[in-house]
Amino acid sequence: MTSSARTSRPLVLAGGALLLLALALIALMQARPSASAPAAKAAASAPAEGSADVGFARDMAVHHQQAVEMSFIVRDRTTDEAVRRLAFDIINTQANQRGMMLGWLEMWGRAKSSPGPPMEWMGHTFTPRGDGALMPGMATDTELDALRAAKGRKAEVLFLRLMTAHHRAGADMAQAAAAAAGTDEIRNLASGMVLGQRSEIALMADMLKERGAAA
Structure with missing residues (x-):
């Protein structure tokens, strides 16, 4: 060879x-x-662009973000354990729910924000006033600045009042979504939000009363 x-x-x-x-x-x-088959299947069966599911997920993600922001602010403006515990619960609950909604939008192949005005999915629209309150119940930039400047009992009362208004509007949005959504994910999440936020509204009313303040 x-x-x-x-x-x-x-x-x-x-x-x-x-x-x-x-x-x-x-x-x-x-x-x-x-590996992309589940994602492709989810996108194919995704709720429509103008659906309550997509609109609610987008709007409530924004609404929740401000609640988390306010909770972080008051956490550092008071030493009151009850208020700090409430703030901690809101941070954890609403940040988690926000992540779920953004995740569903991603899975559905939908943008995480809408070029149109908020709350169209509810059959009406809310025109932002340019003061930071993008939807009903949301605090204005001036109110957030006042919360950042406050300390102690003043910060506690302001936070509880702002969060009560925030929760009331959020519960109304969630109730509408629970009735109109086409997916189990949004129906179940929204129904849970209604119960959770109404429970916290009652708790905050008691906390305001303990501090000699009206809601």
């Missing part, structure tokens, strides 16, 4: 092995479902 023959034989064997490996990988990929 010549030197060239001895050299080419291992190369032929190696090439054959690589070819078999490539064919095996192709067969494996064809046999396994695509």
